[in-house]
Amino acid sequence: MAALAAMTLAALPAGAEDMKAFKLSIDGVAVDIDPGESLDVTLPGGKQAKVRLDRNAFATFSGEAFSFVHPSGISVTKTDLGSGIMQYLMASALGTIVVVQEYGKMNPVSLDQLMLQQMTKESVQAGAELTQQKATRKLADGKELTGIRATVKTRTESADYEIVGFGLPDRGLLFITRVDGENVETEKPLIDKFWESLKIKL
The missing domain is CATH 3.40.1000.10 (Mog1/PsbP, alpha/beta/alpha sandwich)
Known part of the structure; x- marks a missing residue:
């Protein structure tokens, strides 16, 4: 059981504990993002897009x-x-x-x-x-x-x-x-x- 738990933990991606507050979906592509953060996203077809999430006042x-x-x-x-x-x-x-x-x-x-x-x-x-x-x-x-x-x-x-x-x-x-x-x-x-x-x- 302990070995199984260790294997499960090892399978988690690095930084998995660093959860983002929001998930943003664009044309079927989903990215995790926090308010004030900018990301480069590759859309279907290979087009690059820069997205930013800002919180309204x-x-x-x-x-x-x-x-x-x-x-x-x-x-x-x-x-x-x-x-x-x-x-x-x-x-x-x-x-x-x-x-x-x-x-x-x-x-x-x-x-x-x-x-x-x-x-x-x-x-x-x-x-x-x-x-x-x-x-x-x-x-x-x-x-x-x-x-x-x-x-x-x-x-x-x-x-x-x-x-x-x-x-x-x-x-x-x-x-x-x-x-x-x-x-x-x-x-x-x-x-x-x-x-x-x-x-x-x-």
Whole structure:
């Protein structure tokens, strides 16, 4: 068995661990390539072509009932929370988060306060001060979201939250953003792009 394993490993090509992020196919010829990389490719018939793969600055992410534009370098993860709830999470390197929750069986607009309590519970228990106010946000297509904005502040740091929703009697969406106070200016373009480009398909 050990000998078989050794033979299998020996058969792997050198550099096999150096996997590329994308596979690009041109006229039936496939090459592995990373963003920003250029390659010379021999096409059928012997013609030489130079190909390059560049990443766009922004990409559109679409769920079943919404879409938004985000920096292409930040991925959006999808999690099934059960009970007809899908969650989509985008998180930046600085800890800024954007969460979209799709509810397939209920209108989630009234859950804003519960969601805020869940997200700030530990900080408040540790002595942080929580302030909040009602909030509305109008999207580019005129749809109006309602909810709350809040700030959690300790002696040395703070975090800003916005939790707003849009719903029909039996389904809806909840949108949550969180930004550390020290990163508000740096992360503002990320949050602004999300709200400016957000489209609801309900």
